[in-house]
Amino acid sequence: MFKEKVKNRESGILLYGITPPKAQNAHEKNQEISQKRMADLLPLPIDGLVIYDLQDESHRTAQERPFPFLPTLDPHVFASDYLKELPIPKIIYGSVGKFSKPELSSWISTIQQSRYSAVFVGAPSKDQVAHMKLPEAYEIWRQENKSAVLGGVMIPERHHSGRSEHMKIVHKMDAGCSFFISQCVYSIGYTKNVLSDLYFYCQVNQLPLPTLIFTLTTCGSVKTIDFMNWLGIHIPIWLRNELTNCQDILSTSVDLCLDLAEEIIEFCIAKSIPFGFNIESVSIRKDEIDASLYLLNQVDQLLQASGVRKVTKAATLIEVPNSVLEPK
DSSP, X not given: XXXXXXXXXXXXXXXXXXXXOBTTSOHHHHHHHHHHHHHXXXXXXXXXXXXXXXXXXXXXXXXXXXXXXXXXXXXHHIIIIISTTOOSOEEEXXXXXXOOXXXXXXXXHHHHHHTOEEEEEOOSSTTSOOSOOHHHHHHHHHHHOSSOOEEEEEOHHHHHHHSOHHHHHHHHHHHTEEEEEESOOOOHHHHHHHHHHHHHXXXXXXXXXXXXXXXXXXXXXXXXXXXXXXXXXOOOHHHHHHHHHSSOHHHHHHHHHXXXXXXXXXXXXHTTOOEEEEEEESSOOHHHHHHHHHHHHHHHHHHHHHTSSOOXXXXXXXXXXXXXXXXX
């Protein structure tokens, strides 16, 4: 179970991340989408399902969004009403800026009753109007929560610009966070920098390290690369060049994600950092989603081979684009 692994600071956690369907869809359409999602997710060897709470991030950057923003179903509603038959632990993102204090108290209560875990997310920019800030949300969590585990976000890109992300993590630990899910990793240097600063700060101050879960994302087109860049994901110049000039972006991105996973595994094991991975696709294209499922199974095998993850469920043969499976 996800909660127990976090509480025991076990490494080898494996998650899969999805977004809810569009809120504008008819109920029947979202039911159809959900049934397909559950059929894809049920065989996966995962410890939990991450369900994101999408925000309109247009205030964060002046750049035009490559894909239009369309509101999605509330992640808790999606989990409880549409995925209730899926027997996989669920980790629900909550954008706290949209809540009033009574609303957040009620939301925390429903999270506990549903036996879900939660991840608090702040406003994407200082210019965006927010009813509540993260420190207020953490205080309400301490007052209301009795059983659920709380997570935060880790963004290596922020550490590169200010070298303070490790202290944000420490402060969030003090506020009640026991695990952190990163923004998508495509820069191993940025990731190791924040890990190193966090590790040595905790060593000096005799603090336990939290569970760190690294997000890996498949990428199958130049437009997806542009979208990832718009989201604030740093893709090094050399890596962007590799992706945009190769014959098959999707296959190359899967290989690169596996290389990143191997480096992260080696780094975390050497420093006894409890860690895991969250696999996702930022695109709704079928080939990119299928490739993310393939990537998940490959990461599962890497974790097993490293000795930090036991075999929990046999890997299921997943139909993926032929280019991903072709030997290099």
